[in-house]
Amino acid sequence: MSANHSHTDPHTGPLTDASSVAVIGAGIAGLACTNVLTQAGQRVALFDKARGAGGRMSSKRRPDATVDLGAQAFTVRDDDFAAEVERWRGAGCIAEWPNAVYQASPSGWQPYHDGQTRYTGAPRMSAITRHLAETLTAQGAILYSATRITALTKTADGWELSCQNGDVFGPYTQVVITAPPPQAESLVQPWDNTLSSLCKHLPQQSCWAGWAVFETPLPTLPGVAPDWQMARAQHPALRLISRNATKPGRETEPESVSLIAQLDWSAAHLEEQSDAVAQQLFDALKSLFPALLAFPRVSDIGAHRWRYSQPAEDVDMPTEGFAIGRDGLALCGDSLRGGRVEDAWLSGYTLAQALLEERGSTVSPR
Ligand SMILES: Cc1cc2nc3c(=O)[nH]c(=O)nc-3n(C[C@H](O)[C@H](O)[C@H](O)COP(=O)(O)OP(=O)(O)OC[C@H]3O[C@@H](n4cnc5c(N)ncnc54)[C@H](O)[C@@H]3O)c2cc1C
Structure with a gap:
């Protein structure tokens, strides 16, 4: 010492x-x-x-x-990891989620299935x-x-x-x-x-992750299950929308979304203020809903910058x-x-x- x-x-x-x-x-x-x-x-x-x-x-x-x-969720392929995930399940700190996933673009939403089982932490x-x-x-x-x-x-x-x-x-x-x-x-x-x-x-890629908490639930979209849980966004700024109150153990919480940004958009906006980034991610979310639908009032909004979020491609x-x-x-x-x-x-x-x-x-x- x-x-x-x-x-x-x-x-x-x-x-x-x-x-x-x-x-x-x-x-x-x-x-x-x-x-x-x-x-x-x-x-x-x-x-x-x-x-x-x-x-x-x-x-x-x-x-x-x-x-x-x-x-937001993770998959399991390896046997040793599968055994560990079973122990987490036994300890009550994970559950399967999501199983109502969509692909969302300004022109419409379609169900998305890739056949993979995913888990998330419970209650967070x-x-x-x-x-x-x-x-x-x-x-x-x-x-x-x-x-x-x-x-x-x-x-x-x-x-x-x-x-x-x-x-x-x-x-x-x-x-x-x-x-x-x-x-x-x-x-x-x-x-x-x-x-x-x-x-x-x-090298690592950066990623902004935003959130918004609402006073009332998001509006129901025509042709989309009202309890949809996650959406892969086709938008220049937004990559993924995750509805936190649909996650196991959070059912009594008010509506909130996590908004994971696209990696190239994150790189281009890396040094911006988090308030400005949060607003842009929120605007991106709104653009995926029909303009005629009334959007609920937001009680809390913000964004977190992950300077090192995931490995760069092809390393x-x-x-x-x-x-x-x-x-x-x-x-x-x-x-x-x-x-x-x-x-x-x-x-x-x-x-x-x-x-x-x-x-x-x-x-x-x-
Ligand atoms: C926005 C986002 C979305 C993601 N989505 C998914 C997904 O859907 N599915 C999936 O499987 N994976 C996803 N990932 C990736 C997954 O989160 C990571 O692969 C995993 O959590 C990395 O774990 P780690 O222990 O390697 O690194 P980390 O979790 O980064 O742990 C490293 C730790 O080191 C600490 N640290 C760093 N420097 C120091 C220091 N000098 N002294 C002390 N402590 C230090 C940090 O605080 C940190 O806690 C996502 C990641 C991000 C950022």
Whole structure:
């Protein structure tokens, strides 16, 4: 521990049988990684710059409603992820949603089916990451929220992590970074050229996510089920409309929509004020309804900018879906595997297994 600003961390001190691991980022990848490591008896400290776990699966509580600002729903393909999703179902933090999806354009709405089952967090997307964070802390992992890691330092005893207020955590034998590559790059750059170069080759796209809360429900559209849940928008600004009060556990909330912007539109409007962006996304929503239909009054409107929302198209991701560097540094997260909730979870999960294998440890049965 560094002298003046050292932080009391029960995970540090003399290392005994189990290694001490720092995981930077408590999104789904960091939580999945931590889960495997703690179950195998590793001591893990998890850091996130935000006030809680969740990352791009976070939800925003507004005075009257809760809106999901990142992922709205996710699919399941991999068997290990399917088993995990069953555990989430057992814990009551997910449900199937949506099953009434439309394709919406100013010229009309058509039902949309792609045959995929999707799930969402219940009663909000962040219920999943909250459940995981609570499980991990009960298993002995420590979550340091509101703690932005600004630098790593290699010492004779391991890695020390400096955070924004001058506190220093560590030493740790292993550091796993799950922050999107442009943010991870500044941490690894002084220490590992290969990881640093990988981060530079994994650019991210930005995305605005708006919301609006209404005083009364949206008007019923001719030929569209009144309880439609999600619409894929064919509009230059708007990509997806998600009706939050149709999500499981939010039935008593007033009508609210999450409005996910098109990626190229987001890039072109990246530095605009959030109020102006929210208004433009709201106008885009209105343009998908017939002009004659009276639109309900809005009680709350806003927009959140995800500077790093998903990997750019056509990037070469590592085949393993994670990267292990030198001297105990490693990277994981959706950006190294594919850009979806499932990819992020698998990236953290498989990295943790690879790290345990390197050390000759085994994953405990769940
Ligand atoms: C608008 C939007 C819509 C989406 N829709 C879908 C969808 O419908 N289906 C789907 O499957 N996926 C969707 N996704 C993608 C999905 O949300 C992500 O793939 C997944 O949540 C990424 O998880 P992660 O753990 O890799 O990264 P993140 O969730 O970004 O976690 C990284 C964490 O690191 C923290 N962090 C960063 N830097 C530091 C630092 N220096 N110190 C400490 N902490 C730090 C961040 O605060 C964050 O919590 C969507 C994403 C967005 C933005």
